[in-house]
Amino acid sequence: MTFKYDVIVVGAGHAGCEAACAAANLGSKTLLITMDMNKIAQMSCNPAIGGIAKGQIVREIDALGGNTGIVTDKTAIQFRMLNRSKGPAMWSPRAQSDREKFIHTWREIIENTDNLYLWQDSVKELVIKNNTVTGVLTNMDVQFSAKSVVITSGTFMNGLIHIGKTQLRGGRISEPASYGITEQLSELGITVGRMKTGTPVRIDGRSVHFELMAEQLGENDFHKFSYLDFEPRKLKQQSCWATYTNEEVHRILRQGLPDSPLFNGQIKSIGPRYCPSIETKIVTFPDKTEHQLFLEPEGETTREFYLNGFSSSLPLEIQLNALQKIPAFKDIQIYRPGYAIEYDYFDPTQLLHNLETKKIKNLFFAGQVNGTTGYEEAAGQGIIAGINAHINCHGGNPFILARNEAYIGVLIDDLVTKGVDEPYRMFTSRAEYRILLRQDDADMRLTEKSYNLGLASTQRHSLLIEKKEHINHLIEFAKNYSVKPQYINSGLEQLGTSPLKQGIKLIDLILRPQLSISKIAELIPALHKEIDKIKNRKDEIIEATEIRIKYEGYIDREKMIADKISRLENIRIKGKFDYNSIKQLSTEARQKLDKIDPETIAQAARIPGISPSDINILLVLSGR
Known part of the structure; x- marks a missing residue:
């Protein structure tokens, strides 16, 4: 018996959940297959969402109509806006979440999404006919047919866990690995590689001397991940804690290096450079006498803590002995040691920008199977793969985000154009249009696109229109309202800024770095009255307005540069040349252009190893 669906998503991690919900909400009959329905969207490593550039991705997912931001807001036990000391292009939201509540909240969403169905099983084979995927076969020998299939298996494909010399087959600790798909796709010509990631020890908080650590409190202002969330945080907010390793810790860790899978040849794959294990840190930085560690809560009520900065695959006794030399952990009890895990991934240059494979039609890859690391990068790929899987079923143009439209666009373009030689992690430095891709305006960039597609809800669209109207009204008011010195100078002096010598427009006052719209509103009743007209998300709208005013010159300049570059994006060359x-x-250049077969001249220019002279040749051949 064969069960029929439009879209099948294999794997219910962060990529799989977003992919499945996107396809289902667009109208495709969707099946989400997972090995364990109690581990949906499990936070395998750090119980946190967001961070530098990653927070921007989550806001983009939310602006598109995804759920990661909503789930994070509902389960947050600490929230912070990182990089506040820098310009708004660098501001990045980050939240600690309650791990168990995160799972339950995601499952509740999935089970209440129309057109979305669950099946608990493992996929062992894809059904492929004439280079087109038509379904899957599971370990229970159940066959499901589909018009599109999305693979989001994370670290489970041929997963191998390392703790010292001990090796365990699994996709996560105490969870079985997945077999079959890699071998099948490899035979069909898909290039497969191996990568490595790791996770730290989990600590029993009852054994920690918190009085010997520095407390890090969260923030409780208006900032959230979801543009739909106006409610106060419901869970009890928790602190994080900071401490440091020391030379004695490092001495013990060095003693364990001969038994480290990373250094004795046991692990041969590549790990993330930007999230190194503690043993990699002491080898890479031998003169450094300490490394900072952060103890992060796993939930609102649990006593389990995550030790950020101490990822390790060293033997259990080495990890434990080293930790005991840190004063706050002198009486430490742990739930489990840190471990490394190796897993299969597919070379992402084998994908189109819609995340469909070039060799097998209607087959999509998203998440760590594309060589990325991080929940946010996975979820961002997932929603794009889900949208395009639906489009492949029902018709329409591929949904692709450009580099000047979203960090998700940067992420996917980097993957399919440049490939990966280590687990890919998003940073603000990867985006050449950071000022355009701020966390505060993801809805302004993306919600209209998603609404026109049919994914973003009417509520989201209405809130967007309302926000635009308020911002535009405040900017026009500031441009036209005149401020007289006699009415405001005493207040300006109290705020530490020079008094006026003559009347000026309000917008010129807002441009002063010492002043904000909120501070000025306390001095100007007319401005206060205009602000009071805003009913929803008042603080968010004021902040967005202020950023638009203060950074208008930078924003306009970056838009102009992006417009120039976009001309090359419009020169399509895919399939036109025998390179x-x-x-x-x-x-x-011939070898790389033949392998990637870029869509446009601009994409060709981003391929590593393609020189300006190569691009000039392509422009001439294109008649430009």
């Missing part, structure tokens, strides 16, 4: 026959191109 191997163009002898004017360098050998490296």
